[in-house]
Amino acid sequence: SSELTQDPAVSVALGQTVRITCQGDSLRNHYANWYQKKPGQAPVLVIYGDNYRPSGIPDRFSGSNSGNTDSLTITGAQAEDEADYYCNSRDSSGNPSLFGPGTRVSVL
Amino acid sequence: QVQLVESGGGVVRPGRSLRLSCAASGFAFSSYGMHWVRQAPGKGLEWVAVISYDSKTKKYADSVKGRFTISRDNSKNTLYLQMNSLRGDDAAVYFCAKEELTTIFGMVKYVFFDSWGQGTLVTVSS
Numbered sequence: 001s002s003e004l005t006q007d008p009a010v011s012v013a014l015g016q017t018v019r020i021t022c023q024g025d026s027l028r029n030h031y032a033n034w035y036q037k038k039p040g041q042a043p044v045l046v047i048y049g050d051n052y053r054p055s056g057i058p059d060r061f062s063g064s065n066s067g068n069t070d071s072l073t074i075t076g077a078q079a080e081d082e083a084d085y086y087c088n089s090r091d092s093s094g095n096p097s098l099f100g101p102g103t104r105v106s107v108l
Numbered sequence: 109q110v111q112l113v114e115s116g117g118g119v120v121r122p123g124r125s126l127r128l129s130c131a132a133s134g135f136a137f138s139s140y141g142m143h144w145v146r147q148a149p150g151k152g153l154e155w156v157a158v159i160s161y162d163s164k165t166k167k168y169a170d171s172v173k174g175r176f177t178i179s180r181d182n183s184k185n186t187l188y189l190q191m192n193s194l195r196g197d198d199a200a201v202y203f204c205a206k207e208e209l210t211t212i213f214g215m216v217k218y219v220f221f222d223s224w225g226q227g228t229l230v231t232v233s234s
Contacts, residue, residue, distance in 0.1 A: 043205075048222075088221075
């Protein structure tokens, strides 16, 4: 199956740690990218290749993979991290066309 | 810095056509694959189409195949999306995105979208 699944929503207290997961059979063999999306703004890449952080992304964002599950962890969540987060992976041809349904992160 | 600016969105009746544009600057546009990704109101991100740097390869989501055409003009640093036979479920904010990839030993390792435009809104309504 090429489907990716995510929890619809999670909440985290300011300064605490939250982990967002993305599950899918394709993740056993293929990597995940993660995008942050705020209302009215362009998506922003926060993690690529399971665990690589682009320049300019705070080091409180980290990624990992275990079997069919990729995770995005925010360590010490800040108010500005409140957003929707989408995992993304490649299809059989290598095209990054698969998106998860998104997880809304609320920072309390 | 990389800048992607979409335009061409608007209100269109079902069955009609619309062409979106994405003006690129700040990078060697002719060297990169480019994508369209959309987000319907209240919904998640949905990949729409990709075009290779040289226009030789084009791929589409099943939901738009046969109705949408992606193209580019490298002399104008511009990406296009021709949308025909528009339906209500095509209503969305359409983003263009620059493809980036990493390689190891000459083989593609990771592919991702490293820059996005702000999007252009397409409304399909009678």
